[in-house]
Structure formats: structure tokens, C-alpha cells
Amino acid sequence: MHMELEDVFSSKPRMKILKLVARLGELNISDISRRIGLNFSTTSRHLQLLEAEGILQQRTYGRIRMYRFSQVSAKSKVVKELVEVWEASNKKELAGIGREKK
């Protein structure tokens, strides 16, 4: 049973995870939890949820599990694009403010 859109996106940690993975590509759970400042098990839960929704995909390398945006789901593609466009536009806006201040 899939979650509603608003339920998936209403969580701050999940949005942080999506931004992080969009920026860095592929990360393991410990790295993600350290970077977003949450403990391992909470981070792992969020990641499982995002995976169940087909947004993220898990890959195993020996003992290491890494998460990245799913390469097959349409949902994943649009979510990644949304995050990237959003971040790029915020960055542009910030650069504009910097120039005005100068």
C-alpha cells in the first residue's frame, strides 16, 4: 500500500535525505545519518520508506548498503528533478542577493 504524496513529503528528515542524495549521488546509511544529524535506526526507517515508495533504490556492495535515486521508477525521476530544480533556483536567488549587497 503506497503512501499519499503529502505523507511522503511532509517529513523534514525525508526531504533532507532526498536533497542529500540528489546532491551527492550515492551514500550509505551511516553517512546519511551523520550528514542529516539523525540516529542510524531513524534514518534507516526513512530510507526504507523512500525505497518502498520507489523513490530511492538500495544497492549492496559486500557488507555495504548504499542508497541512490531509483534508476527505474518514474516517480524517482520527477522527485529528483524537483529537488534539483528547487535547489538550483534557491542557489541562483542567493547569488543574486550577494551581488545586490556588493
Next chain:
Amino acid sequence: MKSHPSVFRDESKLDINYIPSRLPHREKERRLLTEFFSFLLKIPDKMAQRVIVTGEIGTGKTALCQRFGSDITVEARRRGINLEYVHVNCREYRGKLFLILQHALTVLKPTFPRRGYAAEEVLKILLQNLDEENAYMILALDEFDSLIEAEGSDAVYNLTRLQEMRQNKPQRISLLGIMRNLDSTKRLDESTKSTLQRTVVRLERYGKTQLADILNERVALAFEPFTVPEDVVSLTADLAQDESGNARFGIELLWRAGKYSDAEDSDKVLPEHVRKAVSSIIPTLSKSELDDLNFHEQLFLLGAAEVFLETSEAYTTLSEIEKAYAVASEEFGEKPVSHTQLWKYLQTLSVLGILKTEVTGEGARGRSTLVYLPSVSAAELVKALRELLRKEER
């Protein structure tokens, strides 16, 4: 604020890491390497190559391989082949295979966690990544000898026989070993040695004219026009030739000479700037200082320099030097002097600043003295001392 214009146009072109687009007097070897790896552009999954490049210091091994790596990667991309050229200096990773492979892995996956994996595990992960991305890798192992020294035959054997563990899978990793000579491969078992040494590209030392060509190319890129006269290039080429045809040494001399020229607000780089540059690189230690030492002090210093040269360690002990000194004494037909006398030599050399000592804290066996070579190249010292001792022997 500097008012006088600099002689440099772009000094980064003299940096050790700069890889020029043209490699004078190495075009033949460059074409040869491209030929050896041409299958990668045609049938990348069917073959993997193992090539060794040898040559003395400053013969352009690293520049050649990096130029080749960059060119073949561009060509592969143009043909839609996902090829990575990864250049690793094995010495930087203490010759440890798992660290070297981990570096290669992080080139593909920068966020991959760095942990103490076993080399086999990293290799497996690396291959898995290459398989998943349908990618190929040329792994260039610079200072390959330090990997052989640290890991021995098994590790090198596993690297050269990767495909045997992966029956019916595409060949993903080709190897390019870079080393001064093949001496250290003697330590490998016969089958590994024969696999490795099938394809060797040997770079001969540069002669004076070749060095001058290389330096002229760099001058054109790095200096303002007409700021480096021909005789300066010629002198630098002579000096580089004296340093066993070491082009890198010549390029560094040019850079330093340019710095001396700028510091004196000169419009040109002059031979005197080159001479100053030489003394700033080689010596802190003059020949006359060595001359002033007695025969056994020279032998003792030779022993010390040999130890530093052989072990590549920063510190050693008096007893290690004593052993090397005994060998040197035998070589020059001298009876070794006593331990107490050697201790006195150490004090003398320490006062002269040629060797330095450092006393460590209380250990299980009490305090011990470590010896180090502060600012002179051990190789230079060995060379200078051998010349001197031979002269005095006569």
C-alpha cells in the same frame, strides 16, 4: 606590491603536476602505448592489457602515462565507451593494495565509505561497480615497486589474473605499472613475472638536445617572450643532463631561476639565476664540507646515506648506520673503527648540521638516539661521497 613585471606568463606550466599536450621525444612511446590499448576502443570487454613502463627519474614516465590516459579517455567517450583512467601513486598508499584499490573505487564512487576492507573485498566491489555501470578502467600504478615490496607476489598475481576469477564476464580492468626498472619484479614468482613483463615500454634517458627541446617547449608556455635566453636553456639542459637526464629537475630549475630573476627585478632569466637555483636545490652542503671530513667520517656518512636511501625511512639508529658503515669500509678496503669512535663521528656530523640526532623518551630499553638527514638528498650524498672516496682511495 610588485611594480616590475614578472618573467612568468603562467608558472603553473612548470608545475610537477602539469601534463603538457605535447611530449617531445616521447611521441613514439605514446603511440606505442596507444597501440597496446587500442583494443579498449574496439572490443573493450574481450581483453585486458598489462603493460609496464620503465625509466629513470625524470624520463617522463608519469607525464607519458597521464597524457596517454587523458587522451584515451576522451577518445573512448567520443565512441560511447565508459572508460576511466585512474593514476595512483602506490608509494603514497604505502604500497598497500587495499588502499590503492580503495582510491580507485572512490574515483568511481566518491561517497563510498572508507573502511578497512580486505583487498579482495575492495576489488570485488570495484568490479561490481564497473559491471553495473558497464565501465572499464585502466589502473595506472605509479611507483609500482612499492606495491611489490609491500605486498609481494600474491597481490600482484591476483591483480594480473583478475579475469580467471570471473569466467565469462567482461574484462574490466587493465593495468599499467610504472617503475624505474624491473629489479623489484625479481621478487615475484615466475608466472606473475612472465605475465607482467610481456609488454614493457622502456623510456631511455634524455640527452642534452632532447632536454633542451623539452625545456624550450616549457619556456614558451610558462615565460613571457624573450625573457629566457637560449644560453640559459642550454645551461639548464646541461645541468639536467648531469642529473642523469632528469627533465623534471631541469623544469624545476627553470622555475626557481625565474623566481630569482623576479626577486631581482630582472627583465630576463640569467645564467646566474640558474646557478643560484641549482645551489638552492642541491646543496645546503658544499663539496668542500665533505672534503674536510676524514676518510672514516666520509665512510660513516656514506653508510648513513645508504641506510636512508635503502629504507626510505626518515629516521634510523646508530647501530643501523654502523652495519652499513662496516659494509662501506669493506668495500673501500678499510678496517672499521670502534663503536665509540663512530659515536664521536656522529657528534661531529651533527655539529656540522649534515646529520641530526634526536633522543627518544624512556623506553623499555632506556633512551635511544635516532639519526636523520635534515636537508640533503641521500642519493646526492651517496653519489658525492662515492666520488670523493674513490678519489681519495687512489
